[in-house]
Amino acid sequence: MDNLELLSDYSSFLREKKEEGKKIIGFISHDNIPEELFDAAGFIPLRLLFAGNDEFMDASHDYLPPSTCAFAQSCIGLFSLKPNQYEFLDLIDYFIVSNHCVSDICASEIISKRFDIPRLNFYIPYTNNENSIKYFKLELLELKKQLEEINGKEIKDENLKESIKKYNSFKRKLLDFSFLNISGSEKLKILQKAILYGPFFLPELESFFEQRSDNEIQTSFNSKEVLLTGGSIFINDPLIDLVEEGGGNITFFDSWIGNNYYSQIIANDILDSIKNPYDILVHRFKNNNFGDHSVPNFLENKILQLEKIYQDHLKKTGRKLGIINHIIKFCDHISLLSSHLKNRLQEKGIQVLNLERDYSRAIRGQLSTRIEAFLEMI
Amino acid sequence: MSLIADEIVRFSSVLRISYNLLTGRDYLKRKKFREKKKLISIALPFSDLVYGFPNLVPTFPIRMHTFEMHKYLTYLGSASRIFGWKNVSNFLGIIKNLNIGDVNKIIDEIINDVIDAVNNKYNEMYELGIENGVPTDFCYGIKSLYGMHVSKGKNVEANLNYTIRCSAWNKYLESLKTIENPAKQIWIDIPPRNIGNALELLTENLYDGIRELEKISGNNYDRNILRNHFQVANEIRNYYKTILYDISTLGFYPCNPATFSEILVILNNSFQDYNSNAIRYRDNMASLVKEMKERIRNKIGMDVSKMPRILITPMFGGWEPKSHEIIYELGGRAFYADWDILLLLEEIPITKISDPVEAYAHYLMNATKNGIGCDNDTLTDSYLRLARNLRADGLVFIQVFGCHSISNCYAMLKDKLRRELEIPSIALNFNRIGENIEQVKTRLGAFMEMFN
């Protein structure tokens, strides 16, 4: 299935949901946004996880300077140009303005203001200590209030708990899926689709497992194994092809579309022991140690995490993983610490490529060359 | 440059503030080694909490550097210790009036050096920031601040870090840990919005910060000391506002408008740490206001009533320091008021709230909610409010390369300025001091035409 088909199917899916009377909430796809709360309130969450291109980026320059992150630019461009395959964006009823980073705020604010989509605010504290966690709960309750006002009815705790469980099982399945030994591009395609649809995708995911009996699953690739960290590879981004054409295979996606999403699973004992469902979401935020939003320990945590994955992989397969740190041009979160991340990991003998790029076509040749050169070194 | 030098020497208070700004290194060395005080690095005007501990000294990191200071300013500094600054300034004024060739030149050079020295150091630190791993894509302010810490961070016991809405800023603060032998980091999280008991949480965060400062200081927190400091800090804010609201809006200035802008630049820089001595700074601000008013009363200065008032902002993340001079030469008068835009010149409400820490939490929350704002709608309203209150005729917006936060709001601001205030505006791109002067001149030239 190519992406045109994916987008067209998704469009039909959203239309159906609208016909059922559901409302759609759009947001820029990072982490910490409580999609379970939307689900419990009967909304359909729509993550903006679409990659950009020259046209989208250019179209955003009426609103933001070109030195804004290429992804945020493209999200604005999508709304501005709204090509046919993205016409489902017209179905969005509300848009979340959140502060994963400041570009997220600016882009979301512009989308809401300029394209007349009522906004809902959800702000996340930058630190992750006792008081920030308490603040996070305030935001959750504030968001609940906003949703209840729209619906004119209360969101029941048991409904929220159900939604949390539903998403939890979905993430567990995705986690299992992430271990399958299939090519990176195939894996990514499913991950993108799964995160776009959310738990609605669960039956398809399960049938994917069924169809793939063990002997069908490829067990080895001749390609160099790569872990992708940093920014996600969003839908319609050819980056994964460039990696595979260069002789690499991404076996681990450590990004918002990837581990950052499906690793945030709430343990069963927590689900059973914490009665208040908002406290469960708070608990998840507290344990989100590897996300890029929080300061001041992001770099330390990320290095520990990547080193552990690398060593585990080495022990298990005897092979080294190369790490591509994908930096979307002008991304505050991934870019600022990138040279330190690379140096610290290289000191430990782990090869890292800091791959910075925007979404322009002109840069593809250069990206291929850099990826190939890196893969040769592994 | 002489147009500015001619004027600044008449204000002994400005000479003192500039001297204190440039001789920070000696002052801080004395405090650290002789008086055994401990230095705390701060940035943006967030030094107040440190003043709650008399043996801690807040410093904006550039002040730990040696500036290429004109040797005569050093002499003047020594002379001031004997004769007092007022006499030194009078003396300079007399020499200036006599127009004695070389001496005259020396005075011009002194003032020139004060202004250029700070900017040159900024550029030097900017390079150092890049050399040490800050990607070129980040704003001038972050690159140069990182450079300052690389070069002098080892002298401080801690960095006092406040989280703000700018994610690059928060990440930059984290990145200070990557510098060799990093100083301790004290974090004070400002909640993004004032919802629920967010103010209480902020108060607790401030208390946590105080407990960390206590550990460094070795002394217990004393609310009276902090309250007394807040009184001084409020006086400083009042003087600052008097200059902005009562004096800068007059049709007669105590000096030429370029000098006036220059004074505002010096205040903008020095307000961040009050040159490491709040009482001294307060006294200098008091005399600055007095000197300005005296000159106006005595009709010494310049009639500026016909000159359009141009607000240049934001400048704290980096801007071209020649801008106000260019505007003056084009017939306008430029002013800077970044801290007021962000509501950081508001009083800390100690008269209404008895616990000084809680009062400070209110002050910070007000700045966050209504000044800086958590989105560009609020932020652009802040620009509008100030432009309206200070009767700006036009606005020059500095679009700092790599700034994804404050500089990002220009499209929205331009719209609002046109619709609500009906004043023109222009965006100037900025990357590095001195890089683009010709372009700045051309663009400002075209902009100022609108006022003819």
Ligand code: SF4
């Ligand atoms: S700056 Fe980074 S974190 Fe922010 S929107 Fe862009 S890619 Fe996402």
Ligand code: SF4
């Ligand atoms: S607001 Fe802009 S200028 Fe200020 S630190 Fe952030 S990126 Fe830099």
